[in-house]
Amino acid sequence: MxxxxxxxxxxxxxxxxxxxxxxxxxxxxxxxxxxxxxxxAAANPYSRAITRAVSAVATFxxxxxxxxxxxxxxxxxxxxxxxxxxxxxxxxxxxxxKESEQLTQLLREQGKDVSYYLVxxxxxxxxxxxxxxxxxxxxxxxxxxxxxxxxxxxxxxVNAFNLGYEDGGVDEIHLVYNKFVSMISQEPQVVRLLPxxxxxxxxxxxxNEVFPLYEFEPDASKVLDAxxxxxxxxxxxxxxxQSAAAEHAAxxxxxxxxxxxxxxxxxxxxxxxxxxxxxxxxxxxxxIVGGADALVDTSDKE
Amino acid sequence: xxQDSVRAKVIMSEKxxxxxxxxxxxxxxxxDAKMVVAKTVEGEIGLLAGHEPMLAILGSGEVRITLPTGExxxxxxxxxxxxxxxxxxxxxxxxxxLA
Numbered sequence: 001m002x003x004x005x006x007x008x009x010x011x012x013x014x015x016x017x018x019x020x021x022x023x024x025x026x027x028x029x030x031x032x033x034x035x036x037x038x039x040x041a042a043a044n045p046y047s048r049a050i051t052r053a054v055s056a057v058a059t060f061x062x063x064x065x066x067x068x069x070x071x072x073x074x075x076x077x078x079x080x081x082x083x084x085x086x087x088x089x090x091x092x093x094x095x096x097x098k099e100s101e102q103l104t105q106l107l108r109e110q111g112k113d114v115s116y117y118l119v120x121x122x123x124x125x126x127x128x129x130x131x132x133x134x135x136x137x138x139x140x141x142x143x144x145x146x147x148x149x150x151x152x153x154x155x156x157x158v159n160a161f162n163l164g165y166e167d168g169g170v171d172e173i174h175l176v177y178n179k180f181v182s183m184i185s186q187e188p189q190v191v192r193l194l195p196x197x198x199x200x201x202x203x204x205x206x207x208n209e210v211f212p213l214y215e216f217e218p219d220a221s222k223v224l225d226a227x228x229x230x231x232x233x234x235x236x237x238x239x240x241x242q243s244a245a246a247e248h249a250a251x252x253x254x255x256x257x258x259x260x261x262x263x264x265x266x267x268x269x270x271x272x273x274x275x276x277x278x279x280x281x282x283x284x285x286x287x288i289v290g291g292a293d294a295l296v297d298t299s300d301k302e
Numbered sequence: 303x304x305q306d307s308v309r310a311k312v313i314m315s316e317k318x319x320x321x322x323x324x325x326x327x328x329x330x331x332x333x334d335a336k337m338v339v340a341k342t343v344e345g346e347i348g349l350l351a352g353h354e355p356m357l358a359i360l361g362s363g364e365v366r367i368t369l370p371t372g373e374x375x376x377x378x379x380x381x382x383x384x385x386x387x388x389x390x391x392x393x394x395x396x397x398x399x400l401a
Contacts, residue, residue: 042328049324049394053357053385060355147326147396217342217358226359227383230396237326 002280008273012266019262025088026255029248032143033183036245040180043241047234054196054231061220066162067228068196071171076113078135078160078170079103080153080193080236082177082243083120085142089247090254092178092186093122099188100176115170117157119240135160145244150237157236158229161194177239178246184253186246193235196228319351320390321367323377325398330377337368338391340384347384349391356386360395376401 057063081100083093104114118124118137127134136156138149163169173194178186216223318334338349341363362380369375382395 039327043326045322045324045329046326046394049322049385049392050383052392053383053394056355056357056385056387150326151396213354215354215356215358217344217347217356223357223359223383230381230383233396234326 002276004276005273005280008269008276012269012273015262015265015269019259019266022255022258022262026252026259029252029255033245033248033252036143036241036248037180040238040241040245043234043237047238050227050231050234053227056214057216057220057224057227060214061216061224063221063224065221065224065228067158067194067232070195074110074112074171075165076115076170077107078115078117078157078173079107080117080157080173080175080239081119081123082175082239083118083122083126083142084243084247085121085139087122088254089251092247092250092254093120093126095186095188096176096178097123097126099190103174103176103190112171115160115168117153119153119243142240143244143247145237145240147233147237150233150240154229154233154236157194158232175236175239177243178250180242180245180249183249186250189242191235191239193232196231318370318389319349321393322391323365323367323379323393323398324395326396330398331367331375331400334370335367335391336370336372338393339366339368340379340393341365342384349386351389353386353389355388356384358384360384360393364401365393365398 058068079100081096083096087093107114116127116132116134118127118134119139120142121139124134124137124139127137138153141149157170157173160168160170161173165171172192175189175191175193177189177191179189181187318336319338320332321335321338322332323330324332336350340347340349341361342358343361344358347358360379360382363378365377365379367375367377377398377400379393379395379398381397382393385392385394
């Protein structure tokens with residue numbers, strides 16, 4: 001076998017191996033999207049109940065809570081970035097990072113400091129490569145988020161929010177994550193989490209308004225005190241679940257096109273190796289014919 | 303929807319509560335019930351149909367749901383809230399499971 005042919009055969013073999021891996025990853029992701037979507041749907045009743053409760057308190061009482069009041073001056077913002085732990089998911093993590101870079105630029109232009117909270121190994125890698133500091137990071141388990149992680153993140157950011165600027169606290173909190181739109185589309189989202197501004201279609205009541213009968217136990221401000229951190233937890237958990245579903249969808253798409261590319265490579269190399277073999281055969285034949293001719297010539301002379 | 307079924311719905315809603323028990327990551331139980339007994343931070347509270355709208359902080363402990371058939375379901379919930387509005391009782395808790 002000629003050297004050229006051997007090179008092509010090797011390349012075909014390597015493309016075939018790659019194809020097997022990418023195909024397997026594609027199938028795994030496809031089945032996990034479904035599970036991630038189910039988890040997202042399963043967590044829905046809880047976040048809906050909380051949103052409803054928050055709007056009930058906002059509608060039926062006139063309490064000012066530190067988490068809902070806009071600070072006079074915003075000097076430092078926290079940005080929570082949700083990426084994946086693993087790569088091979090196309091532009092999944094880089095889209096979020098790009099979005100957060102834009103957000104950072106915007107915040108800096110407004111004269112605000114930015115402090116980071118990172119979720120997922122990819123964002124941690126991004127930061128350590130650029131030697132930038134983050135306040136805290138959470139890695140592992142981005143493809144199967146658990147509620148306790150959401151609670152940890154919520155606790156960290158709410159604590160930072162309650163701290164004063166001088167002690168390293170923040171005045172607002174943004175989330176950047178990939179939203180699962182459909183199997184083929186994931187959108188990076190920037191959401192301002194704190195201070196809370198929108199409570200679904202509810203206008204803020206006047207300070208001296210009389211409210212319809214609505215009972216709060218122990219009282220409205222204590223309920224709100226307890227409710228808001230939980231609301232934030234559930235928003236963060238929702239972001240994590242969205243991001244997980246989007247990650248699997250992005251990976252499936254990326255692996256599908258990788259498999260198609262491998263197919264294309266195999267086809268091209270097969271063609272090349274065929275023509276290499278053919279030209280080798282042609283060369284051998286012409287060598288034999290040439291050799292025979294030479295023999296005939298010499299025997300004729302004798 | 304026929305008038306009869308509308309009337310039937312009205313009568314039913316007078317008698318029964320619609321109960322939803324949800325944990326942070328899933329819905330634990332939902333259905334109709336006669337009565338719900340839960341523990342708030344202030345003490346135990348029993349809810350029947352027609353209760354005024356309410357939102358309370360849940361103390362960790364047992365939730366008892368009495369079904370229209372008379373059977374009762376027990377669940378534990380911690381770290382949550384209970385809300386009542388228009389005969390819909392929603393118990394949403396960080397952790398909740400059927401006992």
